[in-house]
Amino acid sequence: MPFTAATKAARLSVAPMMDWTDRHCRFLHRQLSSRVLLYTEMVTAPALVRGGAMHLLDYNPEEHPVALQLGGSDPEELAQAATLGAQAVYDEINLNVGCPSDRVQSGTFGAVLMKDPGLVAECCAAMRVATDVEVTVKCRIGVDDQDPEEILPEFLARIVAAGVQRVAIHARKAWLQGLSPKENRDIPPLDYELVHRMKQLFPNLHISVNGGLETLDEAEVRLEGGLDGVMIGRAAYHRPVDILGQADRRIFGLGGPDRTAEDAVAAMLPYIERHLSQGGKLHQVTRHMLGLFTGRPGARAWRRHLSEHATRRGAGPELVEEALQEVNGAMV
Structure with a gap:
């Protein structure tokens, strides 16, 4: 696969987090690491295409490499939104197939799309046709009563066939009914080994693991175990110096002092x-x-x-x- 700036940076990334990873947060994180991949909060395709909310694409050039995460389920609308993201010179366009909130479900996007891998593939294919910027996916291992061992390989095969070459997998199921978004980040059990097995099944797919990772020690274990990248969310936000201040040296092999x-x-x-x-x-x-x-x-x-x-x-x-x-x- 082509090693774009975003692909190289995806060895360690800060997860997209609603209300947290806005442009001020990302600028701060960039002061602690020159290399990690930063993500926007999820921006809905309807807000850009129908609502004209172009301010949602604002960022500081120093944030590069920076990825735009989109939410949506209409292939044509997502293609238009991806075009807008490319015009704003984002390094990556990511499709959210992991958010479990009721508001997102009502828009028929986020984790509920795990139930329709064909539609996700259509969305990815349309976005890829619309722009030369790399299109990626962030997903769960499954939702509700799905068997991840069965549905995750099928899901990955469909998006790979649509041209996706990089994916971030939150190693938990999402329960669309009965658990809040916060509970969905903590209660469903983590299955890192399933993500490692997916890497064995799809050796040419760049796979990052997300969910529950608290330290760079844990990140290094996953990388040494064969995964291509690690995505850290809350720990990077609440303890940014611990995670990001050492990342350039420990994860990317750069010299120089750690950032304080x-x-x-x-x-x-x-x-x-x-x-x-x-x-x-x-x-x-x-x-x-x-x-x-x-x-x-x-x-x-x-x-x-x-x-x-x-x-x-x-x-x-x-x-x-x-x-x-x-x-x-x-x-x-």
């Missing part, structure tokens, strides 16, 4: 200045920075200072510097 929380704060200050000058609010950025010092003395003071004061009128980058002084004071 202090490095990230210094890089974010001019970004915050620009955001405020364009009419933005401080808390829109700092809400993603709360976990920078997790596990270190002063972490609680850092979180408290930002949480309590970042929403006040006129708050600016000096507030972040004050919070950093609280951390430094706790380390004395």
